[in-house]
Amino acid sequence: MPWETLIFFLVGALAILSALGMVAMNNPVHSAIFLVICFVQIAGIFVMLGAEYLAVIQIIVYTGAVMVLLLFVLMLVDMDDLPEFHTAEPLTRVIGTLLGVMLLIEVAIAIGTRTISGAPGTDTPEAVALVGGNTQAIGRVLYTKYLLPFEIISMVLTVGVLGAIVLALPERLGLEAGRRRDTISLGHPRGTDTVLPIESGAETANLSGRSNAQPAGVGRTLIMATDPDDQPVKVGGRRS
Amino acid sequence: MNDQPIWLTFLVAFIIMNVLLIGMAYMTYFERKVLAAMQDRMGPTRTGPAGLLQPIADGIKLLSKEDLIPRAADKWVFFFAPLVVFVSAIVTAAVIPFGQTAHLFGRDVNLYATDLNVGALFVMAVSGIGVYGIILGAWASANRFSLLGGLRAAAQVVSYELILGLSLAGIFLLAGSLSLREIVLEQQQNLSIGPLEIKNWYIFSQPLAFVIFLIAAVAETNRAPFDLPEAETELISGFHTEYSAFRFSFYFLGEYIAMIVISLFASTLFLGGPSGPGSESHWWLGIIYLFFKTIIFLFFYVWLRATLPRFRYDQLMGIAWKVLFPLVLLNLVVTAAIRLASDGKLF
Numbered sequence: 001m002p003w004e005t006l007i008f009f010l011v012g013a014l015a016i017l018s019a020l021g022m023v024a025m026n027n028p029v030h031s032a033i034f035l036v037i038c039f040v041q042i043a044g045i046f047v048m049l050g051a052e053y054l055a056v057i058q059i060i061v062y063t064g065a066v067m068v069l070l071l072f073v074l075m076l077v078d079m080d081d082l083p084e085f086h087t088a089e090p091l092t093r094v095i096g097t098l099l100g101v102m103l104l105i106e107v108a109i110a111i112g113t114r115t116i117s118g119a120p121g122t123d124t125p126e127a128v129a130l131v132g133g134n135t136q137a138i139g140r141v142l143y144t145k146y147l148l149p150f151e152i153i154s155m156v157l158t159v160g161v162l163g164a165i166v167l168a169l170p171e172r173l174g175l176e177a178g179r180r181r182d183t184i185s186l187g188h189p190r191g192t193d194t195v196l197p198i199e200s201g202a203e204t205a206n207l208s209g210r211s212n213a214q215p216a217g218v219g220r221t222l223i224m225a226t227d228p229d230d231q232p233v234k235v236g237g238r239r240s
Numbered sequence: 241m242n243d244q245p246i247w248l249t250f251l252v253a254f255i256i257m258n259v260l261l262i263g264m265a266y267m268t269y270f271e272r273k274v275l276a277a278m279q280d281r282m283g284p285t286r287t288g289p290a291g292l293l294q295p296i297a298d299g300i301k302l303l304s305k306e307d308l309i310p311r312a313a314d315k316w317v318f319f320f321a322p323l324v325v326f327v328s329a330i331v332t333a334a335v336i337p338f339g340q341t342a343h344l345f346g347r348d349v350n351l352y353a354t355d356l357n358v359g360a361l362f363v364m365a366v367s368g369i370g371v372y373g374i375i376l377g378a379w380a381s382a383n384r385f386s387l388l389g390g391l392r393a394a395a396q397v398v399s400y401e402l403i404l405g406l407s408l409a410g411i412f413l414l415a416g417s418l419s420l421r422e423i424v425l426e427q428q429q430n431l432s433i434g435p436l437e438i439k440n441w442y443i444f445s446q447p448l449a450f451v452i453f454l455i456a457a458v459a460e461t462n463r464a465p466f467d468l469p470e471a472e473t474e475l476i477s478g479f480h481t482e483y484s485a486f487r488f489s490f491y492f493l494g495e496y497i498a499m500i501v502i503s504l505f506a507s508t509l510f511l512g513g514p515s516g517p518g519s520e521s522h523w524w525l526g527i528i529y530l531f532f533k534t535i536i537f538l539f540f541y542v543w544l545r546a547t548l549p550r551f552r553y554d555q556l557m558g559i560a561w562k563v564l565f566p567l568v569l570l571n572l573v574v575t576a577a578i579r580l581a582s583d584g585k586l587f
Binding site for chain 1: 362418
């Protein structure tokens with residue numbers, strides 16, 4: 001028992017710290033890393049609760065797929081080129097706070113009702129063991145009691161996939177008009193070809209002709225590259 | 241399955257980890273020798289008898305190189321990214337069963353670090369974390385070629401992980417379990433087809449899944465001909481362009497250990513793992529069987545690298561989504577139907 005308590009507090013503390021780090025970080029990529037760490041810790045808590053299947057699915061779906069794709073986007077879009085990222089509008093702040101408080105109340109109610117009533121749920125360890133483990137138990141519940149919500153979610157996801165395909169392939173569907181012909185280049189703030197300001201030594205700063213105090217994003221225009229598809233195609237020849 | 245003290249489990253895990261590290265070193269030797277033989281060369285011969293000390297010399301060389309960090313790099317992420325690849329590759333081995341139990345020094349020792357009841361999914365999950373090492377390292381390098389390599393790795397691994405996972409779903413249906421130990425136990429039974437009696441290895445009942453698994457595994461570990469994230473000719477080694485010395489060696493270790501672990505995983509799932517004649521009574525025979533089954537897959541990896549040119553990126557993604565994905569779904573549906581029919585529930 002003491003082992004498990006110790007590990008639980010370690011995992012829990014790390015989960016809270018990484019959640020705080022996710023909010024506190026300035027760089028969105030760092031925030032994403034902390035969120036990933038938080039997900040892994042939560043998966044650890046699931047394992048300690050005996051819900052191994054949930055733990056693994058949490059990692060496969062959220063850590064292994066959703067966050068990877070999110071990072072993908074964060075890396076491609078340079079945050080310094082999006083000024084609205086740093087100066088949150090009042091409306092955004094109000095909505096964000098409201099949603100956060102709503103979520104908090106929801107979770108508190110969910111935990112509170114169970115704690116106040118004091119009754120354990122129907123899925124006791126014995127009931128779970130009877131159907132052959134928590135993987136089987138989740139499968140049974142998903143495909144019987146929650147079959148309708150499950151199918152509706154599948155439909156919504158399918159619609160989402162179709163939407164993504166339509167957005168990605170406009171020309172094949174005859175939606176040529178209004179299509180943006182620009183793609184955002186890999187605008188990594190420190191990966192660009194400009195001379196880096198060096199912390200010490202004023203002469204190098206003079207060489208580069210820029211003041212050190214200037215933040216990286218100021219005065220930089222959004223780098224747009226033309227879509228390679230715009231290149232004229234030679235008739236009868238292959239595009240290289 | 242018996243309960244054993246926690247220190248014993250740690251000892252087993254420690255041994256597995258070190259065997260993997262040594263295995264990784266000699267995997268590079270094996271790869272160079274096999275590649276050399278296929279290209280009519282000698283391979284390493286100078287260091288030690290038949291070049292056997294070459295991996296150790298390589299290791300010392302890597303560790304003594306200068307450690308360079310680009311000035312524009314994100315220091316902390318740059319530092320941690322290779323470790324993520326390395327650790328996730330090693331942790332995967334925790335659920336691989338090397339046998340059932342062995343009786344050693346008056347104790348019953350489990351020949352696996354843990355028997356997680358979702359072991360097969362655990363392998364998928366942890367290898368999914370491994371991709372963070374690649375994309376974060378690529379981003380932290382502040383190099384466009386690296387970033388391109390990292391983005392390729394992300395798209396490739398996410399696509400092929402789906403196929404890898406679905407190709408195993410047929411096995412889960414047949415075995416009725418996600419635990420690798422139980423999948424191995426299931427494969428020790430005999431399957432009788434008329435007069436023939438063969439082992440119930442899933443390579444026989446799931447041949448299509450096996451082929452798809454092999455292809456997806458090569459892509460998942462970023463090996464030739466699917467090594468697009470580090471395509472030397474276009475990306476100058478891709479995500480690890482800026483890495484040197486021991487930081488680079490962690491990427492290198494991670495890649496090779498991932499290869500070994502996925503080969504172990506493949507032998508466990510499709511070739512019956514440690515099962516074979518006499519392995520029930522002598523546990524060490526099982527380990528030897530598993531070793532040779534794993535060598536088959538590792539040889540296949542090297543063989544592919546020596547034979548096939550690198551794919552183009554759109555071809556890589558096209559194969560995943562337009563060929564393998566429909567095939568793997570077909571395999572799943574057919575397997576499910578057969579399973580239902582054999583239980584008499586279909587009609």
